[in-house]
Amino acid sequence: MENIRVHMHLPLSQNTLLKAPKAVLFDWDGVIVDSEHMIFSALQRTFQHFSLEGPSVPDFYKFYGYSLEDAFKRDFKERWEEAREVYRQVQMNTETQKPKVFEGVQEFLEALSLKKIYCAVVSNKKGDDLRKEAESLNLAHYFSKIVGAQDAQRSKPFPDPVEHALKDTGLNPHHHSVWFIGDRSVDMECAHATKCIPIEAAFFVSKIEENYRYPPTLTIRSYQELIKMLK
Template sequence: MEDNITTVLFDLDGTLVDTYELILTSFRHTFDHYVPGRFTKEDCISFIGPPLTETFASILPEKTEEMVQFYRNFNKQHHDTLIKPFAGVYDTVKTLHERGYKLAIVSTKMKDMVIKGLEATDLHPFFPVIIALDDVKYAKPDPEPIFKALELLRSDVQEAVMVGDSNHDILAAKNAGTRSVGVSWSIKGKDYLQRFSPDYMINHMGDLLKIVGVEANAKNDQV
């Protein structure tokens, strides 16, 4: 347990909200259009985490922006039917909010889609600060998004923790000097995340309450 944590930064996709099916379907739809037969659904797992421009530039540099837009159009169209919050997320975030913790989203998605995801899962009211891809020059694992969130929350790195499902989240936390929490439900696997040495690994979002010092509510409802 850490008694001095006042601030919790969350990644969105794969951490708070189960968007894996949406993301993988969006990648497959895009790749089937531009490079048919080149990638399987399983291949697309490795593309989760980095910004879309980075992924598509590595495949068809001359079509990067076109592919990004193609992906986003499909993703937005199917968004609300293919996402859901992970177990315990709503109750845990609500508890942190009620206990006065400073909360923010730090994501590599564009802000309009971050807000769309938060609204679809009723989490939007809990996050006064959202740092998305279009808010920064450098995305995670660069520390810029974390620094920007902490500045808006008026928090210091020593009192913050970053929660995420990707190596980009863990490395961003290390680069910024905050503590990090990996989530075992990452599609890349718990063992994969452990390679990047997060300070904590949780098996249920409710476990986060004990880490940040909300002892009385450590056993969250298994939603």
């Protein structure tokens, strides 16, 4: 597998050399599974329970990539724990609806597996719920580690979950090419903080603010772009 020359996200006219990965880290919602409409609906119902106006779509993209605890502390103040339970109850009532896995995910994971490239999930979704969902979608076996909220001391954008995902692997983003595929600003910030290569998954729309200070190195519109790079 050779090094691949790709365009920079900002500005588009520049080129950079994207090294073949030794490891690939994935966010989950909006990257592996198309679940954000379900999350957005559950949030709206939670806000309605407290007679509050729910977040706009831009605010949802901006703030709800962070851990649920952090987001709810900001929006519900001293009632954040109560709001968290309401949100989880709403989700439990709709948990029979499995999120759809994005097209190309399994093919990309198979390609990484064949090349023995280390794979892990680094998400701000609650760890136990994340692993349960990965198992239910028959995807868990592709990942050496599935790291969610509360598995590390701090959540993204802090480096802790990435460090946890790479612990005992001998892989260090300072010395090895580690791709971090995410869809939110919090993912790009975490990738920059840990010296991973930030790749934005923008399958429908870019959710990262224009001129954001932690830009992605590459923006993809489908997994086929990354699959071609591995060949």
